[in-house]
Amino acid sequence: MNTAQPAGRIDVISDVICPWCYIGKRQLERALDLVERQHLRFTVAWHPFQLNPDMPREGVDRAEYRLKKFGSAERSRQLDERITEAAANVGLEFHLDRLTRTPNTLNAHRVIRLAGQRGMQDAVVEALFEGYFCNGADIGDAKVLADLATEGGLNPEEVTEMLSGDEGLKEVIGADRMARNCGIQGVPSFALQGHVLFSGAMPADEMAQAFRRAWDILKNRAA
Structure with missing residues (x-):
């Protein structure tokens, strides 16, 4: 097992109801495996972004x-089919037909923040994504959030x-x-390391290359 200390931190800005964020999480996990083979490790922290900041609190x-x-x-259905196919390509089984609510995500982000304080952020982010996209959970509901957390x-x-x-x-x-x-x-x-590199759920090998190049640039600047 590789016990090397992390070289730095990758920050992910995301929203729990963004399907590309879940797909991007899978790509990120693969990218981290790729850079670790090059003896480079990073920690990951998740940060809030609301796709629908004006969404009513009840969704x-x-x-x-x-x-x-x-x-x-019909247009909505076509988009769901496209997203479901993209998710399947990274091993995720979306069931968007199970979703009945578009939630306000402030409370979900508060849960993710708490998880970060407890050292459980990745597992909680995964549970929220899976609950919403795979099982149709209403992550605007406090009881549902507590169960998934x-x-x-x-x-x-x-x-x-x-x-x-x-x-x-206030912090979120x-x-x-x-x-x-x-x-x-x-x-x-x-x-x-606080420098925004790219947006989008790009393929893992491209992510890994971006992280590697950026790390080399930052390391050379500090030399």
């Missing part, structure tokens, strides 16, 4: 929302207590605003 009916956004149910290793009582108040709300909103102020307009976006 909305998904079919109605997408009808307004895309103009027709528990799957990722968090204490359900701690999550429930956190969600019953405003803990982390502030981080979302900071991402936009840095020029990020789409997710997933990836940064290395």
Whole structure:
């Protein structure tokens, strides 16, 4: 087992309801394996971005929302098919037909923030993605969030207590605003040592090359 210390940190700016963010997570995992073969390791931290910052806190009916956004149910269905196919290419089995709500994701991001503080962020992010895209979970619902966070290793009582108040709300909103102020307009976006490198769920080998090149540039600057 490789016990080398991480060389630096990759920051992922994402939203839990972005399918390309889940696909990008799989590509990132493969990219990290590739750079580790080159004896380079990174830690990963997840940061909030709301695709729908004006979404009501209770969310909305998904079919109605997408009808307004895309103009027709047929167009919505075609997009879901395209995304499902892309997900299958990285080993993910999406069931978007199970989704009935488009949620507000503020509370989901608060859970991810808490997971980061407890050293369980990757597992909790994975549980939220899987719950939403594969099982149709309403991740705008506090009970659902607590259940999924528990799957990722968090204490359900701690999550429930956190969600019953405003803990982390200001920080999540502030981080979302900071991402936009840095020029990020789409997710997933990836940064290395605080430097935004690219956006989009690009193939793992391209990700690995970008991380390797960026790390070499940063290392040379520091020399």
